[in-house]
Amino acid sequence: MHSPRVSSSALQPPPTKSRAWRLRAAGDRAYGIRSLGDAFADYADFCFERFGDRVKNWFTFNEPRVVAALGYDSGFHAPGRCTTCKFGGNSTTEPYIVTHNILLSHATAVKRYREKYQLTEVVSQLDHG
Numbered sequence: 162m163h164s165p166r167v168s169s170s171a172l173q174p175p176p177t178k179s180r181a182w183r184l185r186a187a188g189d190r191a192y193g194i195r196s197l198g199d200a201f202a203d204y205a206d207f208c209f210e211r212f213g214d215r216v217k218n219w220f221t222f223n224e225p226r227v228v229a230a231l232g233y234d235s236g237f238h239a240p241g242r243c244t245t246c247k248f249g250g251n252s253t254t255e256p257y258i259v260t261h262n263i264l265l266s267h268a269t270a271v272k273r274y275r276e277k278y279q280l281t282e283v284v285s286q287l288d289h290g
Contacts, residue, residue: 197262198269205270209278221270224288225263229256 205221227238233255236243242250267285 198266201266202269202273206273206277209274213278218284219274220284220286221267222263223286225260225267225285226288228263229260233259 209219231238232240233242233250234252236246236248236250241248242255244250244252
C-alpha cells in the first residue's frame with residue numbers, strides 16, 4: 162500500500178496485487194496450475210477487504226504477457242522454461258497454458274470482487290509488446 166501522505170493527495174496510485182511472475186512458485190509444476198485461481202481470489206479478497214476503503218481502482222496482474230513470453234517462451238525470465246532451455250519446457254504450448262491460467266485467476270478475482278464489493282474497478286494491467 163501507499164503511504165498516508167500519498168493516499169491523502171489527489172494522486173491515486175492503483176495497487177497491483179501481483180506481478181504475475183511472483184506467483185510462479187505456486188504454479189510452476191503445472192504451468193500455472195488452475196487451482197491458482199482460487200488461491201489468488203482468496204488473496205485478492207483479503208486485499209479488497211483490508212484496503213478497499215482507500216483504493217479506487219485495482220489491478221490484478223501487472224504485465225501477464227511478460228510472464229508467458231519471457232518465462233515460458235524465451236526462458237529469459239523466471240522460471241526460465243523454453244524448448245531450448247536448460248530446465249526444459251515447451252515453447253509451443255506452455256506460454257498459452259500460463260496465459261490461460263492467469264486469465265482464469267483474474268476472472269475469479271473479479272467475480273469475487275463483483276459479488277462482495279463492486280464499488281470500484283478491477284482490471285488487469287497489460288503491457289504493450
